Amino acid sequence: MSDQKRIAICGIKHAGKSTVGKIVAETLGIPFADSDELLQQKYDPALSVREIYLKLGEEGFRQLEAKTIRDFSAEKTAFVLALGGGALSNPF
16 A cells, blocks of 8 residues: 555535544544645635635636645645535636
8 A cells, every 4th residue: 555645525615524534634644734724824814715716716716726736735745635616627
């Protein structure tokens, strides 16, 4: 079995992806992250994800979302990442 466990849990808001993701990460002994929290840290922690979306518009938000996920993935060899449903259809 590979030491590199990269697990993405996708779902709509309040589906429990962060709760489940934290349990899986703890069980496997690997880092957990929520893509929305990472995005807020990267852009402006004082703003909600919705506020960032409204400020940047759909395309700008999706570009930031994709860059945030790429940057996080590049830093970690193993992780559990909770993603909002919109990330699945992100063209970037």
